[in-house]
Amino acid sequence: MRAVIEKCNNSSKRLAEIRSINFSKGQDTVTKYISKRILHSLITLCIVIVIVLALLRQMPIEGYFNNFDKMSQTQINVTLKQLGLKDPLPVQVGRYFVQLLHGDFGTSIKYRAGYSNAKIIAQKAPLSIEIGLISLAIALILGLPLGAAMARSTRSKFKFWDRFGTVLIVIVQAIPSAVYYLLIQLYGSEWFGVSMLFSRSNYATWILPIFSLSLGNIVYYAMWLRRFMVDEANKDYIKLACAKGVSQKKIWDRHVFRNAIVPLVQYIPNSILFTLMGSLYVESLYSIPGMGGLLVQAIKIQDNTLVEALVVLYSMISVVGLLLGDILMAIFDPRISFTGKEGAR
Amino acid sequence: MNSFADLGSSKLESSLNDELKKHVSAYDKYKDLPEDELFTPAEFDSSEAEMGGYSNYSYWKATLRAFLHNKTAAFFLAVIVIVLAFTFIQPLLPNQRSAKTIYNDSETGIQIVNRQPDSEFWFGTNSIGQDLWARTWAGTRTSLGIGFAVACWEALFGTVIGLLWGYVRKLDTFFTEFYNIFDNVPQTLVLILISYIMKPGVNTIIFALCLTGWLGMARFIRNQVVIIRDRDYNLASRCLGTSTGRIITKNLLPYLVSVITLRMALAIPEAIGNEVFVTYIGIGLPTDMASLGNLVQAGRLVMSQPELRYQLLFPTAVLAVITISLYIVGNSFADAADPKNHVD
Numbered sequence: 001m002r003a004v005i006e007k008c009n010n011s012s013k014r015l016a017e018i019r020s021i022n023f024s025k026g027q028d029t030v031t032k033y034i035s036k037r038i039l040h041s042l043i044t045l046c047i048v049i050v051i052v053l054a055l056l057r058q059m060p061i062e063g064y065f066n067n068f069d070k071m072s073q074t075q076i077n078v079t080l081k082q083l084g085l086k087d088p089l090p091v092q093v094g095r096y097f098v099q100l101l102h103g104d105f106g107t108s109i110k111y112r113a114g115y116s117n118a119k120i121i122a123q124k125a126p127l128s129i130e131i132g133l134i135s136l137a138i139a140l141i142l143g144l145p146l147g148a149a150m151a152r153s154t155r156s157k158f159k160f161w162d163r164f165g166t167v168l169i170v171i172v173q174a175i176p177s178a179v180y181y182l183l184i185q186l187y188g189s190e191w192f193g194v195s196m197l198f199s200r201s202n203y204a205t206w207i208l209p210i211f212s213l214s215l216g217n218i219v220y221y222a223m224w225l226r227r228f229m230v231d232e233a234n235k236d237y238i239k240l241a242c243a244k245g246v247s248q249k250k251i252w253d254r255h256v257f258r259n260a261i262v263p264l265v266q267y268i269p270n271s272i273l274f275t276l277m278g279s280l281y282v283e284s285l286y287s288i289p290g291m292g293g294l295l296v297q298a299i300k301i302q303d304n305t306l307v308e309a310l311v312v313l314y315s316m317i318s319v320v321g322l323l324l325g326d327i328l329m330a331i332f333d334p335r336i337s338f339t340g341k342e343g344a345r
Numbered sequence: 346m347n348s349f350a351d352l353g354s355s356k357l358e359s360s361l362n363d364e365l366k367k368h369v370s371a372y373d374k375y376k377d378l379p380e381d382e383l384f385t386p387a388e389f390d391s392s393e394a395e396m397g398g399y400s401n402y403s404y405w406k407a408t409l410r411a412f413l414h415n416k417t418a419a420f421f422l423a424v425i426v427i428v429l430a431f432t433f434i435q436p437l438l439p440n441q442r443s444a445k446t447i448y449n450d451s452e453t454g455i456q457i458v459n460r461q462p463d464s465e466f467w468f469g470t471n472s473i474g475q476d477l478w479a480r481t482w483a484g485t486r487t488s489l490g491i492g493f494a495v496a497c498w499e500a501l502f503g504t505v506i507g508l509l510w511g512y513v514r515k516l517d518t519f520f521t522e523f524y525n526i527f528d529n530v531p532q533t534l535v536l537i538l539i540s541y542i543m544k545p546g547v548n549t550i551i552f553a554l555c556l557t558g559w560l561g562m563a564r565f566i567r568n569q570v571v572i573i574r575d576r577d578y579n580l581a582s583r584c585l586g587t588s589t590g591r592i593i594t595k596n597l598l599p600y601l602v603s604v605i606t607l608r609m610a611l612a613i614p615e616a617i618g619n620e621v622f623v624t625y626i627g628i629g630l631p632t633d634m635a636s637l638g639n640l641v642q643a644g645r646l647v648m649s650q651p652e653l654r655y656q657l658l659f660p661t662a663v664l665a666v667i668t669i670s671l672y673i674v675g676n677s678f679a680d681a682a683d684p685k686n687h688v689d
Contacts, residue, residue: 040525041529043526044525044526044529047526048526048529048530052538055538055539055542056538056542058542059541059542060542170669170672170673171669173672174614174665174668174669174671174672174673175614175664175665175668175669176614176615176617176618176619176621176622176664176668177618178618178619178621178622178625178641179618179621179641179661179664179665182641182645182648182657182661183661186648186654186657196649273531276531277531277533277534280533280537281622281625284625284626295537296625296626299537299541299626299627299628300626300627307541311534311537311538314531314534315529315530315531315534318529318530318531318534319529322529
């Protein structure tokens with residue numbers, strides 16, 4: 001089993017390289033890189049919004065009406081005209097951008113008729129952000145020690161942590177998250193005797209959704225930290241430190257861990273995206289009154305404008321999330337040389 | 346055994362011992378031969394002189410050997426082959442029920458609803474009286490079909506675009522910008538959007554997954570091509586007048602096979618997971634159609650009743666076996682297919 005996982009890690013490294021960004025960072029200074037990256041994101045955002053709008057205009061028109069079945073054809077046409085949906089697409093897109101700049105996401109049709117989408121979302125967003133951030137933090141708190149323990153145990157006799165971790169990694173990575181979220185909800189609530197549904201005041205009910213959201217990231221971080229630590233531990237300077245008689249604890253904690261944790265920053269953007277998309281499912285599973293659950297609900301009741309607002313918002317968040325991750329990486333990654341700081345690597 | 350120094354020295358010692366043994370064995374072999382036989386010149390054989398050295402290296406043979414060397418991977422390969430074969434043989438077996446028929450009790454005429462697994466209904470029946478055993482395998486067929494279609498498209502389109510991207514320098518900027526824009530949009534979002542707009546069905550899901558999946562593949566192929574393109578051996582090939590087609594198929598593709606197969610193997614579980622997710626949102630396949638997504642969703646609805654939990658667990662178990670086996674087989678095969686691992 002272990003040999004398999006060893007190889008799995010190998011190949012997933014290759015896979016993850018796919019998402020590594022590919023700007024010529026080496027020559028740029030960090031500020032130049034960041035400003036370039038921000039500009040990129042802005043352009044991306046505009047294009048994405050245009051495409052999303054163009055696609056959303058193909059939505060079934062029932063979604064624009066509260067009582068579609070009872071309306072006559074003329075009534076439908078009049079309402080569509082009022083909503084501006086009969087205009088040519090470029091006009092609509094232009095209008096939407098103006099609206100967006102005013103912070104206007106349109107008005108809801110079915111979810112809460114006539115109520116501003118921005119207000120609906122503003123009520124739901126804080127909880128989603130809170131849960132997302134907590135789960136990211138938990139992922140780091142649990143994932144890093146797991147990875148470190150796995151790396152250390154590769155040198156021990158039974159390799160307990162390594163075996164345990166690799167099995168966990170394979171299971172979590174191979175089984176679709178949509179399925180293991182369900183199993184966590186089912187058995188978690190049964191074994192620990194907590195409610196299957198989320199309640200804001202009862203903190204025990206926060207545990208399962210947050211754990212579900214972070215599980216994917218826990219194994220993700222553990223996998224990479226283990227890999228980087230094992231690579232680091234095979235380097236010559238570690239052998240030298242050993243030969244000198246530096247204590248094992250000091251070698252692992254001070255040299256191996258600290259050096260291995262730096263390249264880990266590049267996986268933060270990915271994990272933000274993962275949490276974001278996971279929250280769609282998890283929030284509606286536990287009926288958490290957040291943004292992700294709202295999107296699922298809006299789709300189920302076919303509220304076109306609310307779906308539109310949320311999809312645009314989600315694409316904005318993911319663009320910004322990736323941007324932040326990449327900036328973080330540019331700042332943290334010591335391999336980018338800038339302004340004469342000691343470039344030890 | 347706990348320190349680095351030990352590890353290094355023990356390795357050195359064992360290799361030294363091996364080396365020593367070789368010498369001893371050579372000596373043992375010839376020590377009994379008479380003196381004059383040891384020093385007789387060999388006859389010149391012109392036919393033997395013509396035989397140059399050649400390598401009997403075959404890419405696929407080496408891949409297969411490296412793959413089968415890994416016992417766990419071989420085991421999971423057997424699992425996946427058996428499950429796949431069974432999935433397609435199952436409807437041909439005798440006494441199988443249809444996945445869509447609703448079964449009634451022969452005496453009372455009432456539908457056999459939520460029947461626990463027994464000798465008649467191996468996986469029990471669902472909440473409207475359909476045979477869960479038949480539905481599970483029919484669902485596996487549907488989901489695997491979706492996954493396979495997406496994986497093939499990803500492999501084909503992604504590879505072609507990736508090769509163009511890497512090989513044709515003029516296209517590089519365009520594709521890179523294109524990638525930087527569209528990679529920012531999460532696949533799940535595209536999937537939701539497409540499924541919401543289009544009519545729910547197998548084609549919609551395949552279309553939505555195909556729309557974005559190839560990007561990552563093309564990206565990776567491009568990076569590999571750029572790295573390998575100008576290596577010395579390719580330069581040599583080009584100087585010797587090898588055609589571009591042959592360079593791509595003989596020099597580049599062996600390096601890419603591992604990635605392509607890995608992506609294909611992982612695309613199938615991913616497609617299944619996405620299908621489960623879209624079905625949950627309510628924009629997946631039509632509910633009467635058996636698919637793993639629909640089965641998991643149907644099981645989810647009744648999972649709070651412990652005695653009906655089998656309706657969730659059976660499809661989930663089949664799904665887990667398939668995805669885990671594919672994951673491990675895909676990863677091991679990717680390593681076996683990497684020519685770097687063929688040198689022992």
